[in-house]
Every structure is written in C-alpha cells, then in structure tokens.
Amino acid sequence: MKYYLRSGSTNQELSGYALDALLLGKYGKAYDSKPLPNIKMADFWRDAFDIFRKKAVASRRLTAEDVAVSDEELLRSLNLIENG
Numbered sequence: 001m002k003y004y005l006r007s008g009s010t011n012q013e014l015s016g017y018a019l020d021a022l023l024l025g026k027y028g029k030a031y032d033s034k035p036l037p038n039i040k041m042a043d044f045w046r047d048a049f050d051i052f053r054k055k056a057v058a059s060r061r062l063t064a065e066d067v068a069v070s071d072e073e074l075l076r077s078l079n080l081i082e083n084g
Contacts, residue, residue: 035082041072049074 003019004011014022024030049071056062067074075081 044071046071 003014003022005014005018005022024034053062053067053074056067057064066077069077072081
C-alpha cells in the first residue's frame with residue numbers, strides 16, 4: 001500500500017518517518033511521545049537522571065524538592081510511565 005500527500009499541484013509519496021509523523025500528527029501526538037513497551041528501570045542510564053535533575057533545577061523548570069525523588073517516581077511525576 002502506498003500513501004500520498006497533496007502538496008500544491010503535486011502528490012508526494014510518503015513512507016518511513018514522514019508517514020509516521022503525518023499519522024501521529026493527525027492524532028495530536030509526536031514521534032517522541034510514542035510509548036516503548038517492556039522498558040525496565042534497569043534499561044536507563046543512571047547518569048541521565050542525574051543530568052536531567054541538574055538541568056531541570058538550573059533552568060528553574062523544577063525545584064530541588066521536585067527532583068528529590070526516586071528515578072521511577074520522577075518518571076511518574078513527568079507522566080512518562082503509561083500502564084505501569
């Protein structure tokens with residue numbers, strides 16, 4: 001099956017990332033908001049959480065109290081865990 005997008009006076013064939021982006025956009029989603037199944041806390045780099053905490057506080061987007069929680073609770077508070 002092929003998919004096309006009308007652009008001006010031409011039809012452009014869509015595939016791969018462009019098709020994914022178009023379909024996700026129709027539902028108000030973005031590519032980076034798609035959940036990844038079967039991810040465990042052990043799959044994350046510990047350093048990534050530490051870096052995030054430092055940058056979040058430095059930019060004043062979160063307070064030190066907001067980020068003084070477990071890594072899992074941090075993901076939950078940011079609505080990054082879906083269906084457990």
